[in-house]
Amino acid sequence: MELEKDNYSNHISHQFNEELETIRTQMLTMGGIVERQVNDALEAVLGGDVELAETLRQLDQQTNSMELMIDELCITIIARRQPAASDLRLVVSISRAVADLERIGDEASRIALQTIEMGEGSRSQHGFQEVRHIGNLVRDMVRDVLTAYARNDLEMAYRVAKQDRNVDQEYRTAMRTLVTYMMEDVRSISSIMSVIWVLRSLERIGDHARNLAEHLIYQVSGTDVRHQSLKTMKQTVREETGGQPDPQDTHEE
């Protein structure tokens, strides 16, 4: 009897493990799609590639559906498995993460829309250097935070969060430059406004990458670091990684 009971509980736990692994994998898959959307959005806007931008607009629905699907899986796991401690944190963190991923997808789609509105014609080249520069920064943030999720790497997550401050600074500088361009060349105001919206979307993608980093830190450490200073966040990460657990061992029973 005792053996049977053990088998049963192992079976349950095994299934539960698989379910948790499924939502984690699905989230990372969604992350990969969103990462590609950001790359494509940058390629489209920098190359004036309206066709690529239009394809991107059509793909937005895909990440919307994935958000709903993964969120439903999360709620089902909560209802059926009644997870506690780190299991519950994993589910909550993934649910929060897919919301931010979906919003990154939205911003990529907005960049595509601006690309379409600018058209292939005579585009002002004002601000494109800024788009390339800030675009590279946030593209790396998205890539790195997804790697941090794949490896449960809190130090890496912290570096992404820290990088967001640089992005915000570069963004403010770029805005001032663009306003100067507008004053100097009235005819380019419309096209510079499009560039401004692109930069705004990039800056928002940086915010969401930082949010993703915060969700991972919460998931692993149990400390909700949203709205905290970088210093507090760093301390949380250091305390956690001082006695860093096996990255494979994220599932308490």
Next chain:
Amino acid sequence: MELEKDNYSNHISHQFNEELETIRTQMLTMGGIVERQVNDALEAVLGGDVELAETLRQLDQQTNSMELMIDELCITIIARRQPAASDLRLVVSISRAVADLERIGDEASRIALQTIEMGEGSRSQHGFQEVRHIGNLVRDMVRDVLTAYARNDLEMAYRVAKQDRNVDQEYRTAMRTLVTYMMEDVRSISSIMSVIWVLRSLERIGDHARNLAEHLIYQVSGTDVRHQSLKTMKQTVREETGGQPDPQDTHEE
């Protein structure tokens, strides 16, 4: 014995009911604070009231803390009470709602920042009519969606979601007008850019009010209406309110 058991389960259920009522009340309290922030932000920007704007900036921390506190309560309830069905939906919906409320607070704070940057001096009056008009629309949306939450009124929530489409339309029209103003008066480009950021924040507040409406519809009906068309949303609401339950009876056991 049977009586004792009943008493016990009533007692547990009573405490549980109280906990659910607590997070609901806390969310509505936070909603009230955020609603006032939106009103104050509008008053500050339209009246050029830098002092009010500065007070508002300092209060942003309050809604940040409330988000964390309510979210922690939600997670504690999930871990301890293992809610199912409509109880779980209530907790999930409140957790999502506080995230949107916090973001509305952020946007109000951004409007305050723009007010401070514009200063009390010689402000361009371009675009203020648009700010007043769109500001009134989104202020009403925030008020109405909170009333909808207080009354579990899905029809009202649907009307808020529908109104967001008007806000988006008015926003696009306002943007075109403001770009024209910039072309006509180069010296006012900087101050018009501030107005553009204010309008952008208002448009985002409208989006979050729509999100809040969607969370309430999910909570009551069980259908996740995010990323759905207004038509699908309307159908969900009609199906639910066709056999409208007692608004007091939101708690299944």
